[in-house]
Amino acid sequence: MKTVAYYISDYGYGHAARSIAVIRGLLERSPSLQIRICTAFPLNFVKQSLAAFPQVKYREVVNDIGFFLAENSLEPDIPRLKQAYDQFMATASEHIAEEQAFLLQEAIDIVISDIAPIPFLSADQLGIPSIGISNFTWYTAYKAWLPESKLHFLKQAYRKMDHFISLAGSDEPPWGKRSNQSFDFISREVNPMEVERITRRMNRDPSKILVYIGFGMKVNIAELSSWAIWNSSSATFIVSQSHAFEHPNVTVIPNDYAESQHYIAACDLVITKAGWGTVSEAISSGKPVFIINRNGMQEDSHTIRYLQERNLCKLIEWEDVPVMSIEPSLLSEQQRKRRQIIPSLDHKSEILSSIMNLIEKNNHERRKETR
DSSP states (O other), X not given: OOEEEEEEOSSTTHHHHHHHHHHHHHHHHOTTOEEXXXXXXXXXXXXXHTTTOTTEEEEEOOOOXXXXXXXXXXXXXXXXXXXXXXXXXXXXXXXXXXXXXXXXXXXXXXXXXXXXXXXXXXHHHHTOOXXXXXXXXXXXXXXXXXXXXXXHHHHHHHTTOSEEEEOTTOOOOOOOSSEEEEOOBOOOOOOHHHHHHHHHHHTOOTTSEEEEEEOOTTOOOTTGGGOGGGGOTTEEEEEOGGGOOOOTTXXXXXXXXXXXXXXXXXXXXXXEESOHHHHHHHHHTTOOEEEEEOSSOHHHHHHHHHHHHTTOOEEEEGGGGGGOOOOHHHHHHHHHHHTTOOSOOBOHHHHHHHHHHHHHHHHHHHHHHHO
């Protein structure tokens, strides 16, 4: 019986959603695995999503600071980020020691992180192998805003990972000391019967375009309900609970519903910031995607470039979204482009095989060491 410590970034739900897909897949392939999830902000979401797996235990710990966004905007709040980063670094040494104690106490065999930096340092000092999985790292995410001298800690932390699995849109160095692999998307599975149930429950008008609009968990938009886009006569809309408001043309995903990929799969069109989680689930479900452009976000620019190179999205500007009118012609253009994409970009099976192989390889090496 092997025990995995799985660290999940505290920024939004995107890292958590794809981690849930990975963890479900690992436990379906190897039910004897024990998994210890370490995270804070998305902890309740993860618990709800993995309630069916008694092999999973949970620990609340803040892993990183993520991004901060300006009020009523998708743009980054740089002064706030700099302040939070300095505070995070002030306690880094204590955090490393705490994670070492946890890894020893739980007899962890392997560490997986998406993509918290400190676990790589703690695991390396204990000789515990580690796997990083992400489309970016906080080192590259912060390079445009913080001097290299302050980023040195992050660079050294990521250099300690043994294996790196990079995902769609990644423009990262080969961080893995022992191996580096690249894949496209991974997303939670969609149950067609659940999609059908949602469609019936919404009592949607089949003559109208159903549009999912997502801005992410960390976005606060005070004037959202007054936007003209909601009055589009040819469309109806779905938004998440984090942006709930009342409008006759808008359905809000219930607060206690964790499997939002089914609402995305039920839609005809997805409008979203370039958040990897929503984009991944939209692309995996074959949905046309409009990406909202925003400035200064390295992760966004890499994801957008990946999508545009494959004709997988249409880029729109933030200031245009409130006044857009959703018409059938908009959808038709993206549908024509989407039909040109033949191969599946959901590489969940390949990613799971890679992780299982690394776990088994580690088991084999440890058995050799004990002989």
